[in-house]
Amino acid sequence: MDENNKIKVTLPDGGVREYPAGIALMDIAKDISPRLAREALVAKVNGQLTDLARPLERDAAVAFLTFEDEEGKQVYRHSTAHVMAQACQKLFPGVKFAIGPAIADGFYYDFDTTEPFTTDDLGVIEKEMEAIIKADLPFERFEYTRPDALDLFGKAGQDYKVELIEDLPVDAPLSVYRQGDFTDLCMGPHVPSTGRLKSVKLLNVAGAYWRGSEKNKMLQRIYGTSFPKKSMLDEYLFRIEEAKRRDHRKLGAELELFSIQDEGPGFPFFHPKGMILRNELEKFWREEHAKRGYSEIRTPIILSRSLWERSGHWDHYRENMYFTKIDEGDYAVKPMNCPGGIIVYKSKLHSYRELPIRMAELGLVHRHELSGALHGMMRVRCFTQDDAHIYMLPSQVKDEIIGVINLDEDIYKVFGFPYHVELSTKPEKAMGSDEIWEMATNALRDALETRGIDYKVNEGDGAFYGPKIDFHLRDTLGRTWQCGTIQLDFVMPEIFDLNYVGEDGQKHRPVMIHRTIFGSLERFIGILTEHFAGAFPAWLAPVQARVIPITGRHAAYAQEVTDSLSGKGIRVEIDTRNEKINYKIREAQAQKIPYMLVVGDKEAENKTVAVRQRAKGDLGAMPLADFEAMLLEEISTKSY
């Protein structure tokens, strides 16, 4: 390239600048502004993330990314992961490196070590990282041929890197990054030098299987995060602490909603207040389903082994099931409701005129989840699915799927939380031919596209009998949990020889949908608790109002108010304890009761109540009847 050649650089603001060909991106940043040079972490050249040290040879659109940009942030964290790996290389000679990506809010790196890391090691590693950062080592990029790279990492004993290279396409370009004495296979890009990294915090260690398969060796994963400013790190750590305060397990105990006890790991207890919440949800659910032409059934929890053999659960789901013996016979506790529901369908002959049949069941299922997987109400070993099975003509499939999607959206809307949708395809352990799976998967995809819903594909994650659309909700720490699901099934109707009588008087095979909206009452209540931080909307609140007499003198009027509210179907409590008003309010606030009704001399005299709303505070006095009307309206509209 001729030194005298000029190239044109187009910046995001549309401005065009000329530079000599071969100029380093960093020098362009410096030319634009010293501040940009200081803050830029990486460049985007024609949409391609690129190290700042690399030269620019021809005309290009260039953008400089800082920590404020999502991609800049990822590069920052990824570079931090490399620094952590370098620290581990020094502290734990012989350690092997697997992968170390940036993730939401941080990064991790997986190591193969002779001794597992302990929490104490984190501090030591952090110290070493600080030294590396202080040394301000440049991140240098090198291109390698495949044989050279294999030789480099092979000689270094880096088996995982060798495996990674072997799995790359033969003609793929290989890049290697080096800072100081640490060399890693990496696509890059990276920040210019380790000195760019400021506030680093290693958060925890965890075992993680190589390539995510439990068949592989368990590696040691260290999670951490990093920020360009200490204050940002502190704020992040504070946010995590904040989030823990909304943890449904903590709130469940504090608000006396539910609990999990040592006597029943994974088997939740619903306490009186949690039952109110649950019953309200069920009531709402029944209303919405009745409106949409669903009937409701209930099937037994224990059914014979032969049924589970026929359904395929025996072959595909046995390790998750509980078994029992009755007299001489083998039985299983149901892990799913479908076989029971199918028996109901088969109990009589069906005409094509009846279809679609939408049969719902709040079914209690038991599944043996791995002990380490249990998580509050989010993952338990017995739970109530708000299940339904839809039996339909092949021609009705698309409309029925869309109908379920609409129901999902309508119901989630009432709670106002965000969700995302995934489409899961055929798993390894599956029943049914590829053609059937293909057809079913296309039907789901088609319905999603018709409704214009954004979704992500989750390969191999379908149920063993069919592909599915999943609705994922977010908990307070950002973890997502599958709740609603729509599973299209051509397999069960076949195995169970389901049929309906068609127009032609002949038997035909219906198609089935398995679906849930809440997913499970338990998980949904967990999500709901965290979403509202325990401050449930009035229609769900276990106690909707608490009457607080100022002194014992006002107990009679307080009782009158309580009786009146209670007579109108409002869930109300009275606090006649011999305590000061501040104390009683504090406690009612802590219980997140939507309304506190303070009554003293003035209120007793005027037949009013002094209303305090848990979020808005003191609303002043109003006639009791007005308050009742207001609250009843709030309840019936399910406002939040």
Place this chain on the structure above:
RNA sequence: GCCGAUGUGGCUCAGGGGUAGAGCAGCGCACUCGUAAUGCGCAGGCCGGGGGUUCGAAUCCCCCCAUCGGCUCCA
């Protein structure tokens, strides 16, 4: 199930080889009070369970169990 951590009264936590402490909650008494903690007193724990070391174990060691954070799995 796997890796790491944790387990002390209802809750939050201190103690760390010599036989258990605080605050809050609970109970009793006094105060009769106007929008987030009135004061005093009382009661409450075989320190997750089982083994071992020791004259002596909540404390040290081993094995379980449960929980927390991940991995895997899933509603």
